[in-house]
Amino acid sequence: MTEHLPILIVLAPLLGAVFAALTSWFWPRVSFPIVLFGLAISCISSLLLVFEVPASGVIHYQLGGWGKQKEYADMVVGIQISVDYLNGLILAAVTTIALLTAIYSQPTVERELEGQQRYFYALFSLLVVGLLGITITGDIFNLYVFMEIAALSSYALLAYGKKRATMASFNYLIMGTMGACLYLLGVGFVFVKAGTLNIENLSQIIPDSLFSSQAAFVGFVLIIVGAWSKMAFFPMHGWLTNAYTYAPTASGALLAPLATKVSVYAMLRIMITVYSIDYIIQSPNIQTVALLLSTIAILVGSFYSLTQTNLRKIACFFIVSEIGYMVGGAWLANAPGLKGAIYHVVADAAMTSAIFMVIGCIIYRLGQADLKKLDGLYYRMPVTFIALVITMAALIGVPPTCGFFSKFYLIQGAAQAGTWHFVIALLISSLIKATILFRIIEIAYNKVPNPAKDGNETIPREEAPLTMLIPTALVALGLIALGLATDTLVTDFIAKALPAGLPS
Amino acid sequence: MEEPSSTIPLWIVLISSMAAVGITLCGRIPNLRESIIFLAAGLKLTLLLSITPEVLGGETFAFTAFELLPGVGLSFNIDAAGLLFALVSVSLWIPVTIYSIGLLRTNDDRAQTRFYACFAIAISSAVGVAFSANLLTLFIFYEILSLSTYPLVTHNQDDEAIKGGRKYLIYLLTTSVGLALPAMIIVYQQTGTLDFTGSGVFQETSATMLTVLLVMFLYGFAKAGLMPFHAWLPGAMVAPAPVSALLHAVAVVKVGVFSLLRVLTGIFGVDRLANAPSLTTIICILAGITLIVASLIALTQDNLKARLAYSTVGQLSYIILGVGLASESGAAGALLHIPMHAVGKITLFLCAGAIYESCGAKYISQMHGIGRKIPLTMTAFFVGSLCVIGLPPTGGFVSKWHLLNGALDSSQQWAFAIFLVSSLLNAAYFLPIVYKAFFAPPSDEAKFAKAAEPSMLMVVPILITATGCLLIFFFSNTLYRFAEQFVTVYAQSN
Numbered sequence: 001m002t003e004h005l006p007i008l009i010v011l012a013p014l015l016g017a018v019f020a021a022l023t024s025w026f027w028p029r030v031s032f033p034i035v036l037f038g039l040a041i042s043c044i045s046s047l048l049l050v051f052e053v054p055a056s057g058v059i060h061y062q063l064g065g066w067g068k069q070k071e072y073a074d075m076v077v078g079i080q081i082s083v084d085y086l087n088g089l090i091l092a093a094v095t096t097i098a099l100l101t102a103i104y105s106q107p108t109v110e111r112e113l114e115g116q117q118r119y120f121y122a123l124f125s126l127l128v129v130g131l132l133g134i135t136i137t138g139d140i141f142n143l144y145v146f147m148e149i150a151a152l153s154s155y156a157l158l159a160y161g162k163k164r165a166t167m168a169s170f171n172y173l174i175m176g177t178m179g180a181c182l183y184l185l186g187v188g189f190v191f192v193k194a195g196t197l198n199i200e201n202l203s204q205i206i207p208d209s210l211f212s213s214q215a216a217f218v219g220f221v222l223i224i225v226g227a228w229s230k231m232a233f234f235p236m237h238g239w240l241t242n243a244y245t246y247a248p249t250a251s252g253a254l255l256a257p258l259a260t261k262v263s264v265y266a267m268l269r270i271m272i273t274v275y276s277i278d279y280i281i282q283s284p285n286i287q288t289v290a291l292l293l294s295t296i297a298i299l300v301g302s303f304y305s306l307t308q309t310n311l312r313k314i315a316c317f318f319i320v321s322e323i324g325y326m327v328g329g330a331w332l333a334n335a336p337g338l339k340g341a342i343y344h345v346v347a348d349a350a351m352t353s354a355i356f357m358v359i360g361c362i363i364y365r366l367g368q369a370d371l372k373k374l375d376g377l378y379y380r381m382p383v384t385f386i387a388l389v390i391t392m393a394a395l396i397g398v399p400p401t402c403g404f405f406s407k408f409y410l411i412q413g414a415a416q417a418g419t420w421h422f423v424i425a426l427l428i429s430s431l432i433k434a435t436i437l438f439r440i441i442e443i444a445y446n447k448v449p450n451p452a453k454d455g456n457e458t459i460p461r462e463e464a465p466l467t468m469l470i471p472t473a474l475v476a477l478g479l480i481a482l483g484l485a486t487d488t489l490v491t492d493f494i495a496k497a498l499p500a501g502l503p504s
Numbered sequence: 505m506e507e508p509s510s511t512i513p514l515w516i517v518l519i520s521s522m523a524a525v526g527i528t529l530c531g532r533i534p535n536l537r538e539s540i541i542f543l544a545a546g547l548k549l550t551l552l553l554s555i556t557p558e559v560l561g562g563e564t565f566a567f568t569a570f571e572l573l574p575g576v577g578l579s580f581n582i583d584a585a586g587l588l589f590a591l592v593s594v595s596l597w598i599p600v601t602i603y604s605i606g607l608l609r610t611n612d613d614r615a616q617t618r619f620y621a622c623f624a625i626a627i628s629s630a631v632g633v634a635f636s637a638n639l640l641t642l643f644i645f646y647e648i649l650s651l652s653t654y655p656l657v658t659h660n661q662d663d664e665a666i667k668g669g670r671k672y673l674i675y676l677l678t679t680s681v682g683l684a685l686p687a688m689i690i691v692y693q694q695t696g697t698l699d700f701t702g703s704g705v706f707q708e709t710s711a712t713m714l715t716v717l718l719v720m721f722l723y724g725f726a727k728a729g730l731m732p733f734h735a736w737l738p739g740a741m742v743a744p745a746p747v748s749a750l751l752h753a754v755a756v757v758k759v760g761v762f763s764l765l766r767v768l769t770g771i772f773g774v775d776r777l778a779n780a781p782s783l784t785t786i787i788c789i790l791a792g793i794t795l796i797v798a799s800l801i802a803l804t805q806d807n808l809k810a811r812l813a814y815s816t817v818g819q820l821s822y823i824i825l826g827v828g829l830a831s832e833s834g835a836a837g838a839l840l841h842i843p844m845h846a847v848g849k850i851t852l853f854l855c856a857g858a859i860y861e862s863c864g865a866k867y868i869s870q871m872h873g874i875g876r877k878i879p880l881t882m883t884a885f886f887v888g889s890l891c892v893i894g895l896p897p898t899g900g901f902v903s904k905w906h907l908l909n910g911a912l913d914s915s916q917q918w919a920f921a922i923f924l925v926s927s928l929l930n931a932a933y934f935l936p937i938v939y940k941a942f943f944a945p946p947s948d949e950a951k952f953a954k955a956a957e958p959s960m961l962m963v964v965p966i967l968i969t970a971t972g973c974l975l976i977f978f979f980s981n982t983l984y985r986f987a988e989q990f991v992t993v994y995a996q997s998n
Contacts, residue, residue, distance in 0.1 A: 336693075397681070398651070399644040400572070408573065411689045423686060430681050438673055441654075446661045446669075487571035 002052070005045045006061040006081050009091060010132050012041035013098075017125035024118045032106060035121040039102050039128065043095040050088040054492060058084040060138065060200075076198040080138040085497035086272070086342065087135045089489070090265050093346045094135060094258055097353045097475070098128045104357055104471040105250035107464070108364055112248045113160055120160065124254060127153040131262045140187050140223075140274065141197040143266060144180065147230065151176045154259060157251040158243050168242035175229055175239040183226030189219030190274075202274045211279060220279070221286065223270055231263035233323050234297035241316040249360040252312065257353035260319060261345050264326045268342065271330060277499055280333045287331050291419055294328030297321060298425040302432040311362070311369040314436060315355045318395060321429050322348045328422050329410045335495075335502045337413025342494045343486070344406035347394070350478055351403060354391040357472040358384055361464035377444035381463050385444055387476035392437040394479040397430050402482035409490075512555060513567045513580035516590070517632045519548045520597075524624040531617035534609075541601050541620055548594045548631075552587065559587050560985050562992075572640060576698050581637035584989035585839055589634040589762050592843045596754055596850055597627050599965035603854055604746040606961025607861065613744075618655060623750070625652040630755040633762060639688050639698040639771060642763055643680075646725070649759055650676045656747045657740050668742035675726050675736035684724025687717050691771060700766055702993035704773020711782070714772070718783055721767045722790060727760025728824060729817045731794040737817055741809040745857020748809060753849035757816055758842055761823040765838065768827050774994050777830040781915055787828030791821040792922045799929035806867045808856045811933060812849070818926060819845045819892065825919055826907050832994045834910025836987035841903035843983060847976060848891030848900055851969040855885040858962050863955040868937055873946030875938070877955040880963055882941045884970035889934035891973040894927050899976035899983075906987075 016038020020031035052059065059082060060067075066078025083091065102124065109117050130150025137143050155176070159169035191197055193215050194205045210216040232240035240260070244252050271280060280287055301321025305314045326348070329341030361384045362369045362377070378385040394401035407426060414422040463469050482489070523544035530537040555565060559582060568577040582590075604623075608616050629652060632645030650673065658669035692698055694713070695705045706714065726733040737757070741748055751757075768777060768787070777784055798818035805811040819841070826838025858881045865871050875882040887898065894904035904927065911920040957963050976983060 393651075398647055399640075400578075405573070407685075408689060408692075411686060412693045415686075415690055415693050427682050427686065431678055434673070434677050434681070438670060442666055442670070446658055446666050448661060484570065484572075487573060487577075491574055 002048070003061075005049045005052075006059060006083055006136065007063070008045045009042050009049070009095065010081075010129055010136060012038040012045070013125045013132065014038075014129045017122045017129060020125060021119060021122035024122065028118060031121050035125045036099075036102050038125055039095070039099045042128070042132065043099045046088075046091040046095040049083055050092045053083060053085060053088045054496075058082055075196060075201050076138075079142060080198060080200070081136045082138040082200070083136060085493045086268065087265065089342075089346055089493050090135050090262070090349075091132065093349050094128070094131055094262065097257055097349055098131075098254065100471040100475060101250070101254045101353065101357070104253065104360070104468050107468055108249040108360055111364070112250075116160070120157070120250075123153045123156050124250070127157060127254065128258075131258050134262050134266055138199050139197050140190065140199060140202070140270070143269075144184050144187060147180055147183065147263075147266070150259065150262070151180060151230075154251075154255055157255065158247040160251060161247045163246060164242060165246040165248075168239070168246050172239040172243040175236060179226045179229030179236070181226070182222045182229070186219040186222030186224075186226060189215050189222065193219070199269070199273055203276070206274060207276050207278065211282065217283070220270070220275055224267060224286075227263050227267040227270070228327070231260045231267070231323050231327075232320060233327055234293055234300055234320065237297070237301070237320045237323070240319060241313055244316045244319075245310065245312045249356075249363055253353065253356040253360055256315070256319060256356050257349045257351075260323060261326075261349045261352075264323065264330075264341075264345055267327070268330055268338075268345075272338070272497075272499060277333050277338075277502060280331065287333065290331040291328055291422060294324040294331065295421045295425040297324030297327070298422075298429045302429040305436060306432055309371040311359050311371055312356075314371070315352070315359060318355070318433070319352060322352070322395075325406070325410060325426065325429075328419075328425075329406075329413060332410075332413040332417045332419060332422070333502075334413050334416055335498060336409045336416060338498055338502070339490055339494050340406050340409030340413055342497060343402075343409060343490065346489070347402035347406045347479075347482055350475060350482060351391060351394050354387065354472065354475040354479060355395070357468070357475060358388045358391060361468050361472055364464045364468065365462055371439065371443065374440065374444040375447040379448065380461060382461070383463055383469055383473060387472050388440065388444075389437070390476045390479060392433065392440065394483075396433045396437060400483045401479045402486070403479070405483055405486040510565045511567055512551065512565050513582050513635045514569060516548060516551050517580070517628055517635060519544050519551075520624040520628040520631070524621040524628070527621045527624060528617060534616070537617065537620060538601070538605055541624065542598065544624065545594060545598050545601065548627075549591075549598075552591050552594060555582065556587065556591075559584055560989055562989065566637060568637075573692075575696060576638055576640050576692070578641050578644070579637035579699075580632075580635040580641070581700075582635050584986045585762075585765065586634040586636075588839065588983070588986040588990075589758065589842055590631045592846050593627060593630045593634070593755055593758070596750060596846060596969070597623075599968045600746050600750045600850070600854070603749070603857070603962050603965040604744075606959045606965075607744065607746060607857065609961075610861070610959055613659075615659070615661075619659060619744075622652050622655045623747075626656070626751060626755055630759050633759045636700075636766070638700060639691065639767070642766060643684065643688060646684075646727070646759060646763060647680065649756060650680070650727075653747075653751055653756060656751065657743045659744050659747065660742065665742045668739045671739035672736045675733055675739075679724050679726035679733055682724075683720045687720035687724055690717060698771075700770025702769070702774060704776045705771055706773070706776065711780075714776075714780075714783065715786065718772070718786060721771075722764065722787065722824075725760045725763045725767075727756050728764050729757055729760065729794070729820045730790055730824065731797060731817070734794070734798065734817045738810050738813040741807075741813050745853060745860070748812075749850045749853035749857070752813065753816060753853050754846045757820055758846060761820050762842070764824055765827050769835070769993065774830065774835075777828075778994075784828050784830050784914075784916065788825055788916045788919055791825035791828055792919065794818065794821040795825065795922055795926050796929070799926050799933070803929065803933045806869055808859070808866065808868050808871070808937075809853075811868065812852055812856060815892065815930065815933065816849060818930075819849070822904075822907060822923070822926075825922070826910055829910045829914040829916055829919060831910045831913040832991045833906050833913055835994060836984070836991050837903050837906030837908075837910050839987045839990055840906055840980075840983060841900075844899040844903040844976060845892060847969055847972045848888045848898065851884055851888030851966060851973060852892065854962070854966045854969065855881050855888065858958050858966060859885075861958045861962065871937065872940045872944040873942075874955065875942035876946075878957050880957055881966060882938065884966045885941075886938045887970040887973050889930075889938060893930040893934060895931075897977045898973045899980060900973075901977060902980040902984075
């Protein structure tokens with residue numbers, strides 16, 4: 001049984017999506033439990049698998065019994081999925097957050113999408129399939145296919161929202177399609193030169209014979225730019241804020257933490273495994289450009305977040321700046337920088353998930369999440385408020401939350417590479433987030449609402465329903481737990497995911 | 505020397521955090537809630553005292569909870585300096601709690617549970633800083649302290665409090681995130697370790713880099729109040745009197761100077777400091793300027809709490825300057841000045857609160873003649889100011905004695921003059937208050953007609969700390985044994 005765990009991770013939510021779509025015709029009540037069950041199986045499988053990685057190294061799984069073929073010089077033929085130190089962690093993070101978000105989403109879906117929720121959970125599950133597929137696949141064309149599965153379901157999920165959601169989703173569709181096209185074009189270049197699409201094969205062929213090939217370089221640039229527009233990296237970030245702000249709470253809570261982070265993973269995979277870090281070091285021009293863009297992304301995201309009052313928009317601009325952290329860390333191309341980037345993929349998935357869940361709880365009770373209308377939030381929703389403070393602390397990088405440690409590694413890497421503009425951008429971003437946190441505290445905590453005005457003796461406590469509150473609290477506490485587990489994560493997984501011979 | 509691991513440090517740090525949980529749970533039963541505080545403080549003090557003989561004998565208690573980064577754990581190590589600082593913070597927690605009960609219950613203040621809980625966490629983090637075995641652990645507790653004291657500073661939750669709280673956090677967070685954190689990461693990147701060792705961690709770092717790091721650390725730990733990052737201290741005076749007393753005379757500001765003491769002796773190393781006059785000159789000049797300028801500003805303040813705040817800014821620089829002298833007696837004086845100034849300043853702050861409670865006077869110009877109405881409080885104020893000025897028979901005399909000795913032993917003999925001038929300025933801004941309180945005609949006869957000593961719950965703690973100022977003079981030899989143990993690193997490195 002355990003040898004089939006890798007495929008189960010993707011298959012369980014896929015079957016969940018299919019059955020949820022079918023049952024929604026005659027027994028709509030049951031589609032949510034089906035999806036939940038599929039996600040739970042996927043989550044358990046990925047957690048079991050991630051602990052097997054240290055024991056058995058890379059785990060390969062051949063679909064249809066293909067694999068290494070003697071007649072093709074021991075090349076891998078057919079579809080392969082593989083789990084190693086790099087994507088094992090990310091799989092675990094994606095499945096856990098997807099499961100918690102599913103549990104969390106139900107009350108908001110019932111309220112916000114009343115009467116049109118038929119295919120919602122089927123799409124929800126399908127999106128998770130796409131994200132998991134991108135993460136687990138061992139083949140760069142397959143990665144494109146899953147990228148499209150995820151993208152198509154996310155256009156639909158985002159367009160469920162009200163008012164400007166349709167337009168925002170349409171913008172995203174255009175940017176997303178362009179990104180996917182660039183990526184596919186790049187894959188074409190690589191396939192023409194290398195004759196294979198399998199990541200394991202490519203990781204041998206490209207360093208051996210294609211380092212000086214112009215076509216392989218064009219392919220590399222196209223793939224990277226394609227991934228950048230998928231992850232909303234500056235200057236291709238314009239679609240993200242509106243798309244996630246106007247989406248239904250449940251869609252936002254699922255997409256915001258996972259979709260961009262999985263694209264970052266795709267970029268890391270291409271950089272680390274397919275082309276190798278030596279390739280990056282040999283092309284210093286593109287490295288300089290990527291680092292400069294990361295600095296600008298961090299600053300733009302942070303400064304725009306200061307100008308907003310809608311909490312969801314603020315959180316969206318945070319994503320823009322956090323993407324800058326990860327891209328920058330990866331392009332530093334040294335051990336601490338890459339450790340920071342990989343660690344931050346997991347950490348930021350959790351942080352973004354937490355902040356969107358918190359905002360969802362606030363919207364559920366107050367009907368809006370405008371910074372200026374949060375007076376007395378602490379007195380009405382104390383648990384939610386504390387979760388918000390923990391999350392913001394993690395985003396700022398207050399120890400011992402996980403955000404502190406990713407920043408630690410990123411700054412260490414940048415100091416080592418002498419990229420001081422990146423260090424300064426990281427620090428400015430922290431301080432801006434601190435400013436926003438204290439703006440929130442001053443309004444939500446220090447402005448005590450006057451209960452006598454409403455005729456009540458005390459301020460009523462009205463937290464969101466427990467099915468929303470418990471996942472929110474779990475993710476917020478998870479931010480501290482992740483921080484405390486840094487040493488294990490870095491020594492046992494992330495350090496081993498890095499290629500040997502990096503500038504340490 | 506490697507000592508067997510012992511969980512005592514962890515428990516000592518955690519007791520007051522656990523008390524915070526208890527305080528929150530018993531929020532509806534005030535008597536039980538406050539008994540928990542005394543129980544925790546008593547337990548903590550007992551544990552600290554129980555390990556004192558061993559620590560004075562040269563033993564250390566080390567404990568690593570878990571690894572945070574490769575090679576750097578959440579680690580504790582109790583040595584003489586840390587123990588002394590912890591003893592001061594915990595023993596002063598008790599009188600301040602009595603005082604708080606008196607103040608808050610009399611005024612029927614709201615959010616008392618939050619107040620006591622945050623207070624307990626702040627004590628935990630101060631002790632955590634005292635026991636930290638490496639810079640990362642210290643930084644973590646330093647930040648927890650900033651955050652847990654914010655609700656205390658903004659306790660009144662009016663506009664003035666929010667403004668003061670904003671200033672407080674902006675100064676402390678900007679400097680710690682913007683300067684101390686990158687400095688720490690650069691140290692880790694250059695050396696691969698953050699542990700405090702007497703010989704320092706740097707091997708091949710260039711002199712320019714060391715100078716940059718030194719300045720980043722000096723300003724990064726803004727709780728130490730080095731100018732120009734001192735303005736949060738007067739700003740945070742909007743807090744209730746007990747908060748100002750414990751946090752801004754003892755825990756918060758002393759955590760700042762203690763962090764600097766650790767960085768200077770443990771990261772840079774006493775050896776390097778002694779042999780690098782360019783580094784010590786920077787420390788001494790920055791601290792010297794702060795010392796004189798803060799005392800001059802204090803002279804001009806009419807608001808009593810603001811005057812006390814600027815006096816604190818100056819006194820903190822005594823400690824920084826003492827460490828910067830890089831001589832044995834300078835370091836001993838710096839360490840001794842932590843308890844001496846703490847007891848003196850806490851007395852003054854508690855008196856300021858009591859004066860406001862009994863006479864409604866905030867400004868020094870309103871305090872003429874109040875000595876005859878509240879003689880006990882004003883006598884305590886007199887003793888406290890003697891201690892801060894450094895006159896016998898109070899503890900401040902002892903630490904200043906060692907600091908002056910240290911200045912003569914070192915290469916920075918001009919510091920001797922700075923210490924003397926500043927002591928004169930201290931006398932100039934404290935003694936007139938006492939003189940006018942007792943001998944000048946009352947400034948507002950009608951207003952003070954009904955003025956009387958505040959409730960016993962407030963007067964007794966003031967008398968306890970004032971007696972403390974005198975006691976530490978007579979028992980200064982005991983305290984000196986801590987300093988003696990601490991300065992052995994200087995002897996070893998020479």
